[in-house]
Amino acid sequence: CGGGEKTGETTGEGEQQATTETQNLVFGSDTSYAPFESYDANGKLEGFDVDLIDAINEVSGLNIEMKTYDFKGLIPALETATIDGAISAMTITEERKQKVDFTVPYYKSGLATAVKADNQDIQGYDDLDGKKIGVQTGTTGELEASKVPNAEVVSFDTIDGAFMDLTNGAVDAVVNDFPVTAYYIAQGNDQVKIVGDLQTSEYYGIAIPKQKPEVLEKVNAALETLKENGKYAEIYKKWFSV
Ligand code: ARG
Structure with a gap:
């Protein structure tokens, strides 16, 4: 009997270890904004931002999942840290920077x-x-x-x-x-x-709650890696090749 209990404890430790390796995060997005984020005919989320998040997940210890929000609801949800971030073709503005942090710019728009x-x-x-x-x-x-x-x-x-x-x-x-x-x-x-x-002329950034500087740091590092290893250019070409 006692042996069984011990086995249970060991499994518990293993689980804890796994959680520190990948960090599960939820990023909000208004998913009706093609070609950045939208649902395809089969109900699958697709777009430039979606591919970027997949690529960030691959090179960081993060496991970010995108969740649909009204665009106007994103900043309030970030301010209360109800979500861990927002990727939504969101322009970096001075006004928004009072309320949330932004990663380095990832797309030039207007x-x-x-x-x-x-x-x-x-x-x-x-x-x-x-x-x-x-x-x-x-x-x-x-x-x-x-x-x-x-x-x-x-x-x-x-x-x-x-x-x-x-x-x-x-x-x-x-x-x-x-x-x-x-x-x-x-x-x-x-x-x-x-x-x-x-x-x-505007630049998009990924918005992160001010309460989560460690997330900001990891996403910025991932964006830098993707710009260096050619993955960013590949995603850009997929969605914006002329
Ligand atoms: N770039 C504009 C802004 O930040 C519009 C973004 C709208 N994004 C969306 N997914 N609907 O205000």
């Missing part, structure tokens, strides 16, 4: 203005005065659209809602991250076009 393909009136962001602009709630696109004089900003939980309203004429334009709008158009939505220059 805001594009999109209109219906037959629109001759709006040639770029500077022509949005007095127009109805669709955006995603809590994004830099929403912030930038709110600066346009006399414009009515219509905010959606996901960018799909804004694109839908643009297509059916309920809004005049959508202000959103260029790679995402360009990907949407390339998927066969050629009733929409991008006009003018990019309105901003």
